[in-house]
Amino acid sequence: MLLEVRRNGHLQTMIRQLMIVPSLACPAGCSYCFGPHDGGPTMRLETIDAIVRWQSAFDGADKLDVTFHGGEPLVAGAAFYRAALRRLRRDLASRRVRFSLQSNLWLLDDELCEIFQEHGVSIGTSLDGPERVKDPQRGQGYFRRTMAGIERARRRGLSVGCICTFTSRTAPYAEEVFDFFAREGLGFTIHAALPSLRYGQIGDWALTPEAHGELLVGMLDRYLPNLSKIRIGSLDSLCRSVSAGQGGICTFGDCLGRYLAVGPDGEIYPCQRFAGMSEYELGDVHDCPSQEALGTAPVWRTFEERQRRIAEECGDCPSLGFCRGGCPYNTLAANGGSFDFTLRDPHCAAYRRVFTHITDRALEEVFSEENMKAVVAEIDNEAGMLRRGRLVTLMRGGPHPYETAQHARQTLMVVALAAANSAEEAARKLQSAGVVSNRQLDEAALRSLHWRLTEPATGLNNLYLHVTFACPLCCTHCYARAGTERKGTLAVADIARVCREAVELGFRHAVITGGEPLVHPQRDALLDTLAGLRREVKPLLTVMRTSLALHVDNDVLHQIGYGTDEVVVSVDGDRATHDARRGTGSYDLTVANLRTLMVLDHSAEVSLATVLPAHLAADGPGQAVRTLAKELGIRRTRFRPLLRLGRAADAQFDLTPESLRAHMPVHDQLALGFGPVASCGIGQNLYVEPDGSAYPCYAWHGEDWLLGNLNGMGGLSKIVTSDSFRDLGRHTVNSNQQCCHCPLRYLCGGACRAWNRPAEQDQPDLDAAPTDCSSLHARARTLLIAALEHVGVTVERWIDAGLPLPEMPPIVKERRVGQDVATVKAEEGG
Known part of the structure; x- marks a missing residue:
């Protein structure tokens, strides 16, 4: 099994989700709890620093999901999270970390809400239904304390999802539980109470495989007619697994090494369920182990052998590809901590029941008259045969009906x-x-919502550094009127200085743009400097905006791929549309460089930026860009409107809203x-020209709108703390x-x-x-x-x-x- 690879000396990791367990303690006393809850030390910030060093050894553009779990993670307190989230965000910025938390929310207060809101932490909690169902198995008063936490989070603009655990006592109330979550507007996932490796006495609460299968099938049948009213994430995942032919969550996949957990003292475990059990330790983050080192641990070898042999034991099962034998923890818990008796999850029968049910219902929908008419009416290679039907909607992926309704x-x-x-x-x-x-x-x-739309924005977003207005192209829509005749550059040393100032002031992005930044007279020095700045200026993300319409060799493309956190390449439609605006041959040159860049090793995320009127963005030229992105494996494409600026100042076209995805048909936008939105973002961004002069944006620049100069006394800080700049944020649709x-x-x-x-x-x-x-x-x-x-x-x-x-x-x-x-x-x- 491949544990790690090297690209130009950089380690590449297979870890996609990292669970941090700050404490094994929990103030609740749930009768069926199989996880850690017996106390012990709370994680120190030195361990967070060790986690950062450990993960920093693995380079790459893949995102990392970090989940704080427990025990009860909020036992660690606000001071811990304020420091830990800041360090993880800053020092692992190249991994584009997303944070989540799983908590009973009893200890949630306004200070923690503020911290979680600042860092975009997704909140999950445990709620087993209404009070009369929940409290008998989780303890008197649990429901009200958790609901109070949910309401506090909601008041602060934090959304909350729930894990609903069904036991042998509560499974008969499944319909009542479903109605409760739909009424409260809470999405949830279904978990079955299972045996524990720690606590043998909780076995009476466990669902049998037969009852579990009945629960899943019954819930799916109740869910499908109500997709716009509620979202059940675990059922969505099961449906997508069948259509994709592979599992979408840890239970149904080769999970080893992908969902590692770090305990309070820095011990590394296969996942959170094993936290605190020394016999399942893989290593310690303070030793900064590579995945190769983790792979030498006896536990890793045992799990790896199970993963290898599961195809033999389950080879006759049609669900093998999207089940992979189920959860290894469940197997161990049901068999005295051993894989000697069986490798299969004891709830194999439940999984097989629901997978068969999904397959049968899907076939009914696929061959329904409504779906077949849709297939015949329009060719859609991406959707294939999955066009119409409730279950088909879940299997196809894309926007969920509940999200659209919201x-x-x-x-x-x-x-x-x-x-x-x-x-x-x-x-x-x-x-x-x-x-x-x-x-x-x-x-x-x-x-x-009212607070968000009426309070003046105070955060800083994009710092646009126009390092030159020189450009080999002469685009008909260029707001900067860039071209070969334009002179002047922003010095590399000044670019580095300003980026360092920007991170201290709280900007989210430093955008290196032009003109064409790749014709900067100190191009190689610029790219080398940016590559060095990437780690230094975190959590600031550096972005290179380029046409890539130049003759450059692979060495330069390699520099570009490692120079910034993101490379945004301009592609304005198909060849005809693009070349009509940017010049004959520019499309082929850009696309050829893009293809090479995507093949070469690169750590920057590559995305496309497309400037088109709304009707063309939704039509052939826009679709050509989407097709190109898919072909090259580029995950993000941004569409922006044409503006009456620069060379397009006298053009005639309709105004465009500032709202997200305004180029799309309204049903797609929903x-x-x-x-x-209440504003275009004025007062949160800064436009800087090659001579260092700073303006509110590309529409408002000129002598009357000059805010200052980066090279003047006080630099960037003086500009963004000035009364003139601060006043910009109060100008919204409300004023x-x-x-x-x-x-x-x-x-x-x-x-x-x-x-x-x-x-x-x-x-x-x-x-x-x-x-x-x-x-x-x-x-x-x-x-x-x-x-x-x-x-x-x-x-x-x-x-x-x-x-x-x-x-x-x-x-x-x-x-x-x-x-x-x-x-x-x-x-x-x-």
């Missing part, structure tokens, strides 16, 4: 908020319209994720002279100020009404109607509840019918 509800919530005087009023009207049902829960969500009266303002976020850019000699008014925004308003209105359709609420009921559906923007309406603004405001609801 996006639709949020769309309606922000319109109600924009038109109401309070979250309470908005919740009352939404309930009257039939959009929400849990008034108390939705008021809390509305208050959180499915893939719509996020309400805009026109947008503030529009109930659809959070659906578009206003128009890019490129459309409102006055002559450079004029002092700007950042709150000036946009030019005719009818197209923006029409799109936002269409999005609102699509959201109503998705949740099954008629336009008539929406309006009867006192909620708005304006036909045109306030000021546009005034101009057309000659009314005064006050009349328009009254008619539009405020």
Whole structure:
């Protein structure tokens, strides 16, 4: 078995999820708990530092998921998490770490919520259903304390998912448990109570394989008609496993080495279930072991042998490819800690039952009349035969119906908020319209949304460093008017200095752009300097934006692939569309360099950036970019609108909303994720030209908008702490002279100020009404109607509840019918 490989001297790791167990202690006393809960020391920050050193030895662009587990992980306290998350985020930034936490939430307080919100920590908890079901097996008062933690998290904008454990006592109440989670708006995963390697006395709580199989099949049948109301992650994974032919979670796959756990003292275990059991230790993070070293541990060899031999024992099973014998812990727990009797998970019968049930139902849906008509009507190589049907939706992957429904509800919530005087009023009207049902829960969500959309943004996002405006191309849409005749460069030493300042100030990204940064006269020195900065300036992520439309050799492409955390390459559609804008032959040169870059070793994430009008982004040119990305194994493609700037200043095209995925059809935007916005991000980003002069953005640059110079006294810090820069963040759709009266303002976020850019000699008014925004308003209105359709609420009921559906923007309406603004405001609801 391959434990590790080397690329240019860098170790590559197979670890995808790392579980950190800060404490084996737990204040609860769950009757069926098979995991660690008996106390012991709490993890020290020195162990976090050792984890960082250990993981830093493994280089690569693959993401790392870090889960804090227990025992009860919150026993470690706020000070531990404030320091630990900061260190892990900063020092493992190249792994693009995502954090999660599994806790009973009893110890969650506002300080911890603030820390978890800052670092984007996903919260999971254990909840076995309503109080009368949960407390008899987890202890009196457990339900109320955990629900209090859930509500606290929700009030602070943190979403919570649940693990629901079914025991021999609670499995008969499965339907009641399902209804509880749907009513509370809580997604969950299904776990079965199982025997323990530690505590033999809990065996009476365990589900039999037969009862477990019955539970899974029954829950799936209840789940499928309710996909828009709730999400059950474990059932989603089972369905996708069948369609993909391989398991999607640790239980159903060759898990060894992919889900390692680190205990409080730094001991490494195969997974969290073994934490605290010395006989299952693989090593110690303080020794910084390689995977080759871990592979010499007796436990590793035993598990590896089991993994190798499972195909022999389960070779006659049609589910082998997506089951792989189940969980090794379950096998050991059921067989006295040994693989000598069997290698199979004792719940093999349950898994086989549900996999067979999924397969049978899937075949019914695939050969249904509705699905076959869809297959015949349109060729879709990606979806194949999986087009129509509830189960087919889960097997196909992509947006989940529950997520789409949530996006639709949020769309309606922000319109109600924009038109109401309070979250309470908005919740009352939404309930009257039939959009929400849990008034108390939705008021809390509305208050959180209101805070997010009305509080001035304080974080810093992108520092755009235009290191040169020279460029071998002369693109017709270039906002910088870059070209071969442009002179001036930002010195490499200044770039390094500014990046170091940026991380101290809290910027998230330093974007090296141009012009074409690869024609910088000190290109090699620039790339070498950036490569050295990558680790030094974490958690700041460095990004190189390039056309790659140059003749460069493999050595330079190799430098590019290791120079920054991300390389963003511009590809504007198919060959014809791209070359019409960037010059004949530029497409082929860019794509040839891209193909070589993707074949060469590289640690940077490579993504594509595409500038197209919305109708072309959704049509052939946009699809050509998506196809190219898929062919090359590029996971992310960003579409951006054309702007009336630079060489495109006199072009005629519609305004584009600031909302995410605004180039997509509205139903796709709802499915893939719509996020309400109040601003374009002004006051969070900084635009820097080659001479060091700094401006609010590419639309607002010129003498009147100069914020300072990076090379002046005080440097970057003086600029971003100035009153002029800080004032920018308060200019949102809520302060805009026109947008503030529009109930659809959070659906578009206003128009890019490129459309409102006055002559450079004029002092700007950042709150000036946009030019005719009818197209923006029409799109936002269409999005609102699509959201109503998705949740099954008629336009008539929406309006009867006192909620708005304006036909045109306030000021546009005034101009057309000659009314005064006050009349328009009254008619539009405020």
